[in-house]
Amino acid sequence: MAGLIFPWRADNQFQLLIDGPAFFADWLERVATAQKQIDIELYLVSSGNSAERVQEALFAAVQRGVRVRCLFDSFGSRGFRPAQRRLWLAAGIELRFYNPLGWTRGLQNFYRDHRKLLLIDELVAYVGGAGLTDQFWQPDAPVSLWHEVMVRVQGPVVNDWQTLFDYQWDSCIERFFWQQNNSPVQAPSQDSPPLPFANIGKARVAYAASTQHRNIQKSLLRAIKGAHQTVWLATPYFLPTWSIRRALRKAAVRGVDVRLLLTGRHTDLPPVRWAGQRYYPALLRKGVRIFEYQPRFLHLKMVMVDSWVTIGSCNFDHWHLRFNLENNLEARDAGLLEQVTASMLRDFQDSLEITEQVWRERPLIQRIRQRLWGWLDRLTINFLDKRK
Numbered sequence: 466m467a468g469l470i471f472p473w474r475a476d477n478q479f480q481l482l483i484d485g486p487a488f489f490a491d492w493l494e495r496v497a498t499a500q501k502q503i504d505i506e507l508y509l510v511s512s513g514n515s516a517e518r519v520q521e522a523l524f525a526a527v528q529r530g531v532r533v534r535c536l537f538d539s540f541g542s543r544g545f546r547p548a549q550r551r552l553w554l555a556a557g558i559e560l561r562f563y564n565p566l567g568w569t570r571g572l573q574n575f576y577r578d579h580r581k582l583l584l585i586d587e588l589v590a591y592v593g594g595a596g597l598t599d600q601f602w603q604p605d606a607p608v609s610l611w612h613e614v615m616v617r618v619q620g621p622v623v624n625d626w627q628t629l630f631d632y633q634w635d636s637c638i639e640r641f642f643w644q645q646n647n648s649p650v651q652a653p654s655q656d657s658p659p660l661p662f663a664n665i666g667k668a669r670v671a672y673a674a675s676t677q678h679r680n681i682q683k684s685l686l687r688a689i690k691g692a693h694q695t696v697w698l699a700t701p702y703f704l705p706t707w708s709i710r711r712a713l714r715k716a717a718v719r720g721v722d723v724r725l726l727l728t729g730r731h732t733d734l735p736p737v738r739w740a741g742q743r744y745y746p747a748l749l750r751k752g753v754r755i756f757e758y759q760p761r762f763l764h765l766k767m768v769m770v771d772s773w774v775t776i777g778s779c780n781f782d783h784w785h786l787r788f789n790l791e792n793n794l795e796a797r798d799a800g801l802l803e804q805v806t807a808s809m810l811r812d813f814q815d816s817l818e819i820t821e822q823v824w825r826e827r828p829l830i831q832r833i834r835q836r837l838w839g840w841l842d843r844l845t846i847n848f849l850d851k852r853k
Contacts (some may be wrong), residue, residue: 466663466826471671471795472619473623473668473669474620474667474669475627476620477618477620477666477668477796477798478619479616479801479804480616480617480804481614481616481776481805482617482800483808485603486606488613488615489602492591492729496543497520499531501531501586501801502532502584502587503526503533503585504630504634504641506580506582506633506634507542508541508542508578508579508581508585509543509544509598510598511542511596511598512546512549513598513599513726514599514603514604514605515601516597516598520549522558523553523607524558527557527558533557534634535553535560535561536630536637537560537561537578538562538566538577539562539565539566540564540566541577544598549754562637563578563633567715571743573708575788576789577789578637578790579789579790579791580672580790581593581594581777581792582626582629582630584623588619588623589617589623590619590622590627591616591617591620592615592792592793592794593616593767594613598760601764610615610762611761611763612761612763612764613764614767614776616794616796616801616809618629622667622794625648625669631766633790664772666798667797667798668798669794669795671792671795672788673790681793682779685775687769688714688770688775689716690715692721692771695722696713696722696724696769697723699725699726699727699809699812700726700766700780701728701762701765702728703725703737703738704780704782704784704842705781706781709781710747710748714747714748714751715751717751717752718751718752722754723752724813726812727757727763728757728758728759731763736838736841737838739831739834739840740835740841740842743835746821749819749820750821755818755819756818756819757816757817757819760815761815766781767809769805773796774794774802774805775793775795776796777791777792777794779791779793784798829833
């Protein structure tokens with residue numbers, strides 16, 4: 466038995482919010498008018514200026530009688546100070562933490578809630594890759610340190626996001642919940658529903674629940690395999706599965722415009738960047754174009770395949786797909802497509818294109834790092850595969 470596959474919903478509206486200042490301004494404006502419920506599910510949460518500003522808004526909402534529920538990952542929220550946690554609880558905010566770390570749990574500590582989902586009054590959903598840290602938003606700064614996007618979603622699909630959150634909120638207090646099928650409803654195994662013909666207002670919820678439910682990956686693979694014109698993929702951690710790499714190469718050979726927007730020298734995990742660079746030569750030889758973003762750390766996870774768009778928390782890498790809870794918005798909407806296209810074109814302009822010549826001329830230290838960390842990544846994945 467596999468988890469529920471959410472269907473496509475019609476008559477939705479979308480707004481792409483680029484970087485923390487735009488997203489938090491929009492979200493806090495709606496928090497200030499919330500009437501009954503605010504739900505927040507995040508991976509990265511840390512005490513700081515951004516958390517203080519959000520705290521003020523949430524406390525005010527609780528005082529108005531609004532129910533506030535926060536589901537944070539216990540590893541990603543290590544920077545959320547205990548004193549501030551107690552303060553939130555005392556104010557009436559409900560807090561739960563996914564999979565608390567334990568010395569005796571071994572590999573079970575790797576199971577993480579990597580989702581980023583914010584809901585207001587069951588009417589508005591925000592989906593993307595942002596967290597509640599000063600890297601994503603400094604209240605008095607015009608530009609964020611990390612480049613990220615969120616999507617504001619309104620319409621019938623919000624009910625599905627609410628279902629996903631409610632299920633995880635209830636299930637995370639159960640013992641060994643990470644070994645269960647983390648999906649809201651049990652249903653017969655099935656593939657993702659076919660893409661709708663219309664290209665206005667269509668959306669669906671796609672999610673990943675560790676190794677047991679990989680709806681996000683299946684949707685991406687099907688989209689790439691059926692691409693006719695464009696495959697643009699942005700991710701900060703480029704460790705794709707073999708099937709995704711093959712699909713990208715084949716699409717480029719068919720004449721599809723395949724571009725990868727990846728993180729450059731600004732990154733929070735340099736070894737991951739170096740390990741992922743070992744895939745560059747094979748992709749470049751097949752015609753895939755690779756761009757490394759230069760101004761800041763590129764943290765967004767966004768894919769455009771012809772008129773289909775997916776945006777959310779999933780990095781499409783073998784590590785996250787193995788252990789993490791993820792959530793992505795899939796959409797067919799001309800307005801959102803236009804916004805995504807404009808955003809990615811700007812990012813390509815701010816990037817260094819890694820051509821075959823640039824790759825051949827890379828310095829020796831880069832070659833050593835790439836080989837070392839690539840070898841360690843392969844060794845780790847082989848070890849984990851044997852433990853299945």
